[in-house]
Amino acid sequence: xxxxxxxxxxxxxxxxxxxxxxxxxxxxxxxxxxxxxxxxxxxxxxxxxxxxxxxxxxxxxxxxxxxxxxxxxxxxxxxxxxxxxxxxxxxxxxxxxxxxxxxxxxxxxxxxxxxxxxxxxxxxxxxxxxxxxxxxxxxxxxxxxxxxxxxxxxxxxxxxxxxxxxxxxxxxxxxxxxxxxxxxxxxxxxxxxxxxxxxxxxxxxxxxxxxxxxxxxxxxxxxxxxxxxxxxxxxxxxxxxxxxxxxxxxxxxxxxxxxxxxxxxxxxxxxxxxxxxxxxxxxxxxxxxxxxxxxxxxxxxxxxxxxxxxxxxxxxxxxxxxxxxxxxxxxxxxxxxxxxxxxxxxxxxxxxxxxxxxxxxxxxxxxxxxxxxxxxxxxxxxxxxxxxxxxxxxx
Ligand SMILES: *[C@@H]1O[C@H](CO)[C@@H](O)[C@H](O)[C@H]1NC(C)=O
Ligand SMILES: *[C@@H]1O[C@H](CO)[C@@H](O)[C@H](O)[C@H]1NC(C)=O
Ligand SMILES: *[C@@H]1O[C@H](CO)[C@@H](O)[C@H](O)[C@H]1NC(C)=O
Numbered sequence: 001x002x003x004x005x006x007x008x009x010x011x012x013x014x015x016x017x018x019x020x021x022x023x024x025x026x027x028x029x030x031x032x033x034x035x036x037x038x039x040x041x042x043x044x045x046x047x048x049x050x051x052x053x054x055x056x057x058x059x060x061x062x063x064x065x066x067x068x069x070x071x072x073x074x075x076x077x078x079x080x081x082x083x084x085x086x087x088x089x090x091x092x093x094x095x096x097x098x099x100x101x102x103x104x105x106x107x108x109x110x111x112x113x114x115x116x117x118x119x120x121x122x123x124x125x126x127x128x129x130x131x132x133x134x135x136x137x138x139x140x141x142x143x144x145x146x147x148x149x150x151x152x153x154x155x156x157x158x159x160x161x162x163x164x165x166x167x168x169x170x171x172x173x174x175x176x177x178x179x180x181x182x183x184x185x186x187x188x189x190x191x192x193x194x195x196x197x198x199x200x201x202x203x204x205x206x207x208x209x210x211x212x213x214x215x216x217x218x219x220x221x222x223x224x225x226x227x228x229x230x231x232x233x234x235x236x237x238x239x240x241x242x243x244x245x246x247x248x249x250x251x252x253x254x255x256x257x258x259x260x261x262x263x264x265x266x267x268x269x270x271x272x273x274x275x276x277x278x279x280x281x282x283x284x285x286x287x288x289x290x291x292x293x294x295x296x297x298x299x300x301x302x303x304x305x306x307x308x309x310x311x312x313x314x315x316x317x318x319x320x321x322x323x324x325x326x327x328x329x330x331x332x333x334x335x336x337x338x339x340x341x342x343x344x345x346x347x348x349x350x351x352x353x354x355x356x357x358x359x360x361x362x363x364x365x366x367x368x369x370x371x372x373x374x375x376x377x378x379x380x381x382x383x384x385x386x387x388x389x390x391x392x393x394x395x
Pocket of ligand 2: 174197242
């Protein structure tokens with residue numbers, strides 16, 4: 001009886017030990033199998049794996065590069081040239097662009113070296129939400145292919161003539177919107193960009209007229225050189241198809257005109273552009289004054305009919321009116337943009353601030369037509385609201 005018990009206990013223990021050994025051995029085996037191949041595999045396997053890894057990296061780089069090129073080609077390109085004390089104004093201009101534009105855009109900023117660091121610091125300080133809508137590049141001012149760089153630099157405002165060189169400076173850009181620094185966008189860049197589609201086969205640039213009527217026109221009364229059309233053009237907002245410009249005599253013509261007319265020109269590069277399109281009128285597309293709305297359009301009376309009806313799309317504070325008190329309606333808008341925080345809204349803050357500033361200057365000639373300065377922003381907000389509404393209530 002006792003022997004039987006002892007035998008049973010012994011057998012149970014042996015079975016337990018056997019089962020334990022079997023399991024633990026099995027466990028060990030499977031853990032070796034699960035180890036990463038390169039630790040157990042031979043040298044050849046390892047090489048093969050690395051190759052594949054490298055191939056994946058190359059693929060990834062190629063894909064990224066392809067994406068970058070595609071984005072570059074699809075993007076809106078904007079260019080501005082900043083010198084002297086125009087650095088901050090340029091940042092406000094870019095702020096107005098990024099506030100309304102949801103399409104990706106690339107800003108090509110040509111700036112004197114003294115301004116570059118501060119501009120970069122301000123742009124990098126923008127909130128991520130806005131930074132991700134655009135990228136910027138800052139370039140030095142340069143005048144390739146001319147012997148007298150200094151003379152070009154001094155032409156009109158410092159380095160304004162830089163713009164004439166854009167076709168040869170930005171060889172990998174097809175088209176761009178060039179603006180002076182004293183510009184504010186009141187509408188998405190897409191609206192301006194869409195004029196490119198309207199170009200016929202010979203047109204390669206687009207600008208607005210310098211004046212609306214002969215009585216106050218400058219070119220028709222004072223110019224001592226050829227100019228475009230009846231009243232000349234203003235070059236502060238200019239669409240340029242650089243691809244097409246590169247196929248013309250643009251730059252060499254400019255250098256010739258400069259040599260011939262330099263003692264007779266008053267407004268620097270704008271005069272040269274007028275001379276060029278005087279001789280090549282088939283290459284120019286002319287858009288209306290509401291795309292380049294200046295103090296001239298309201299300083300005596302409101303003469304830009306499109307802006308009176310729809311509001312201005314682009315404001316151009318020429319003769320420094322964004323900063324001085326000569327046409328305070330322009331400064332009223334500029335100050336509202338300058339003080340606008342990215343964290344506040346266009347609808348409740350920007351528009352209200354513009355209106356409040358405008359009320360204070362309602363007794364000036366441009367202030368009397370204050371609706372011109374805010375109507376497009378109101379339209380923008382309405383459009384955004386409508387799309388939001390559709391999202392909530394689709395049908
Ligand atoms: C430009 O703006 C910065 C920061 O907003 C300011 O500190 C600086 O004084 C401004 N520069 C000029 C020339 O107005
Ligand atoms: C500029 O002109 C080129 C050559 O005609 C054309 O291929 C290109 O689409 C034009 N760019 C734009 C933005 O219209
Ligand atoms: C394009 O339009 C301009 C301005 O209307 C005109 O002078 C030119 O002849 C047109 N070009 C073509 C190819 O139709």
